Amino acid sequence: xxxxxxxxxxxxxxxxxxxxxxxxxxxxxxxxxxxxxxxxxxxxxxxxxxxxxxxxxxxxxxxxxxxxxxxxxxxxxxxxxxxxxxxxxxxxxxxxxxxxxxxxxxxxxxxxxxxxxxxxxxxxxxxxxxxxxxxxxxxxxxxxxxxxxxxxxxxxxxxxxxxxxxxxxxxxxxxxxxxxxxxxxxxxxxxxxxxxxxxxxxxxxxxxxxxxxxxxxxxxxxxxxxxxxxxxxxxxxxxxxxxxxxxxxxxxxxxxxxxxxxxxxxxxxxxxxxxxxxxxxxxxxxxxxxxxxxxxxxxxxxxxxxxxxxxxxxxxxxxxxxxxxxxxxxxxxxxxxxxxxxxxxxxxxxxxxxxxxxxxxxxxxxxxxxxxxxxxxxxxxxxxxxxxxxxxxxxxxxxxxxxxxxxxxxxxxxxxxxxxxxxxxxxxxxxxxxxxxxxxxxxxxxxxxxxxxxxxxxxxxxxxxxxxxxxxxxxxxxxxxxxxxxxxxxxxxxxxxxxxxxxxxxxxxxxxxxxxxxxxxxxxxxxxxxxxxxxxxxxxxxxxxxxxxxxxxxxxxxxxxxxxxxxxxxxxxxxxx
RNA sequence: AGCUCUGUAGUCUAGCGGUCAAGGAUACGGGACUCUGAAUCCUGAGACGGGUGUUCGAAUCACCCCAGGGCUACCA
Numbered sequence: 001x002x003x004x005x006x007x008x009x010x011x012x013x014x015x016x017x018x019x020x021x022x023x024x025x026x027x028x029x030x031x032x033x034x035x036x037x038x039x040x041x042x043x044x045x046x047x048x049x050x051x052x053x054x055x056x057x058x059x060x061x062x063x064x065x066x067x068x069x070x071x072x073x074x075x076x077x078x079x080x081x082x083x084x085x086x087x088x089x090x091x092x093x094x095x096x097x098x099x100x101x102x103x104x105x106x107x108x109x110x111x112x113x114x115x116x117x118x119x120x121x122x123x124x125x126x127x128x129x130x131x132x133x134x135x136x137x138x139x140x141x142x143x144x145x146x147x148x149x150x151x152x153x154x155x156x157x158x159x160x161x162x163x164x165x166x167x168x169x170x171x172x173x174x175x176x177x178x179x180x181x182x183x184x185x186x187x188x189x190x191x192x193x194x195x196x197x198x199x200x201x202x203x204x205x206x207x208x209x210x211x212x213x214x215x216x217x218x219x220x221x222x223x224x225x226x227x228x229x230x231x232x233x234x235x236x237x238x239x240x241x242x243x244x245x246x247x248x249x250x251x252x253x254x255x256x257x258x259x260x261x262x263x264x265x266x267x268x269x270x271x272x273x274x275x276x277x278x279x280x281x282x283x284x285x286x287x288x289x290x291x292x293x294x295x296x297x298x299x300x301x302x303x304x305x306x307x308x309x310x311x312x313x314x315x316x317x318x319x320x321x322x323x324x325x326x327x328x329x330x331x332x333x334x335x336x337x338x339x340x341x342x343x344x345x346x347x348x349x350x351x352x353x354x355x356x357x358x359x360x361x362x363x364x365x366x367x368x369x370x371x372x373x374x375x376x377x378x379x380x381x382x383x384x385x386x387x388x389x390x391x392x393x394x395x396x397x398x399x400x401x402x403x404x405x406x407x408x409x410x411x412x413x414x415x416x417x418x419x420x421x422x423x424x425x426x427x428x429x430x431x432x433x434x435x436x437x438x439x440x441x442x443x444x445x446x447x448x449x450x451x452x453x454x455x456x457x458x459x460x461x462x463x464x465x466x467x468x469x470x471x472x473x474x475x476x477x478x479x480x481x482x483x484x485x486x487x488x489x490x491x492x493x494x495x496x497x498x499x500x501x502x503x504x505x506x507x508x509x510x511x512x513x514x515x516x517x518x519x520x521x522x523x524x525x526x527x528x529x530x531x532x533x534x535x536x537x538x539x540x541x542x543x544x545x546x547x548x549x550x551x552x553x554x555x556x557x558x559x560x561x562x563x564x565x566x567x568x569x570x571x572x573x574x575x576x577x
Numbered sequence: 578a579g580c581u582c583u584g585u586a587g588u589c590u591a592g593c594g595g596u597c598a599a600g601g602a603u604a605c606g607g608g609a610c611u612c613u614g615a616a617u618c619c620u621g622a623g624a625c626g627g628g629u630g631u632u633c634g635a636a637u638c639a640c641c642c643c644a645g646g647g648c649u650a651c652c653a
Contacts, residue, residue, distance in 0.1 A: 050653050147651055156649055157579050192651055202580045204649050213651035232653050255582060256648045340590045345646055349588040352603050437612055478612045546613045574614040
């Protein structure tokens with residue numbers, strides 16, 4: 001019964017770092033463990049998903065937190081598939097999750113060629129041995145009761161349970177039966193192995209919980225080797241113990257499982273009779289985000305009923321979704337650190353996520369000028385055959401990002417929103433007879449508004465310009481623009497929050513959560529972007545000045561048609577009014 | 578109802594008997610600056626669920642109450 005791969009992995013431990021101030025409650029517990037020497041100063045965390053769905057931003061926070069805690073204490077982080085139920089699990093989910101954790105930056109390969117990805121199913125033999133040990137100690141028995149009978153025996157939160165008629169089988173009989181269960185001699189549902197604890201225990205989970213069930217089903221990892229599979233409570237603590245996990249951090253709903261987690265670990269011993277390694281389970285509150293749903297069932301519904309375009313729809317807060325949208329892993333890391341960790345139920349306002357994304361992107365993204373909804377502007381006093389190159393900064397404060405050349409010419413485009421025929425008092429942009437500064441170029445004055453004869457819609461503007469560069473005169477507003485001589489068409493996808501209600505799961509009478517879907521959560525426009533972007537690397541990010549941060553989408557972009565996702569708009573204290 | 582966990586500004590969080598007339602972040606209001614109504618920089622308003630007790634002293638300890646969550650799958 002080798003304890004763990006832990007010793008070999010210890011070589012990876014880095015120098016001790018002081019944890020940051022403002023210890024959250026988990027770090028406080030770890031400090032206490034270190035002070036008392038419970039784990040010899042080691043910190044080894046893990047994140048153990050079942051491969052039966054997609055990981056979302058809440059999982060990402062937990063993964064990143066577990067990882068960071070381990071790193072801050074010079075410890076180790078494991079990513080482990082808790083794959084004990086072959087019915088619900090699929091290899092495709094395994095692969096998707098591995099892609100997610102690589103993207104998050106917590107995947108690690110060790111010098112010996114191994115990595116930090118583990119499978120609970122790799123320990124099935126060990127689990128079985130431990131179960132035999134429990135039987136031998138008279139602490140587990142084979143029960144022939146049906147599922148219904150067992151449910152009946154369990155009692156309820158207000159009534160004691162009753163003991164199974166099979167509870168007092170002899171150890172020999174139990175060993176024999178359990179071996180035959182393993183040899184696949186019995187059909188599904190005919191027998192289970194149960195721990196013998198206390199049918200009167202106030203905690204329902206302690207009323208002789210099932211630890212093995214018969215399931216004649218192939219497993220994505222172990223194939224046809226097994227027809228009995230361990231239950232979560234049996235497997236989980238053992239997985240943690242085997243890997244040498246010190247702090248086993250999970251969500252609040254497992255709080256009531258902790259006594260069982262501890263009970264199993266306390267009964268089992270190694271050859272010399274000493275107890276097996278016993279990690280500490282710690283529970284924290286999972287993350288919820290306003291105007292979004294993160295539950296597996298409801299997310300499945302959004303996908304299956306076509307409200308979104310798959311699991312990686314950029315409006316979804318799955319890891320695949322935010323990645324496809326263009327959000328960075330660093331922004332998620334920042335978010336995790338910003339929201340902290342506690343045991344209170346919470347719904348975090350999406351604006352906090354937005355802030356973290358903007359803050360990360362602000363210093364990383366070169367600025368470019370693009371026009372989402374073009375309005376043609378003709379500079380009447382500018383020569384038709386003239387093209388002028390202007391050298392501009394790629395970033396207002398980070399000079400290292402360099403410069404690029406843009407073109408000014410007689411025909412340009414500005415944003416439709418930057419012109420208003422009858423503007424309010426405090427409108428800084430363009431309107432009839434008024435002036436604005438074209439960013440990086442000239443000041444123009446709107447002389448004439450040309451309208452479509454049939455529809456009455458504004459089709460173009462005639463403006464004059466002052467041929468003076470670096471003009472510091474009194475103009476209040478500065479708008480972005482793009483020259484007809486220096487643009488290509490591109491598709492821009494603009495996202496808004498998926499739900500209009502802060503907590504869509506809190507439904508009013510007669511409503512369901514999908515009633516709160518935001519009909520305007522996706523808008524696709526034909527934008528004009530600077531020509532040089534056709535050679536930009538797919539997957540790169542830019543700030544379109546005054547519009548937001550955009551991601552050159554690598555999957556949907558074609559050679560002759562780029563697709564930009566708006567990751568997040570800029571803060572806008574004007575349009576809020 | 579039994580067991581159990583949680584209540585600090587709109588939101589998230591710090592606080593571990595005095596240094597708390599409660600700190601930070603975000604959101605919000607005001608202002609400065611600005612060739613992005615961005616960023617940045619000032620600045621304002623905003624909270625200890627309630628009660629009783631222990632104590633010289635309570636956000637912090639105890640008890641009671643109230644509110645919210647979790648647990649009754651051969652799921653995890």
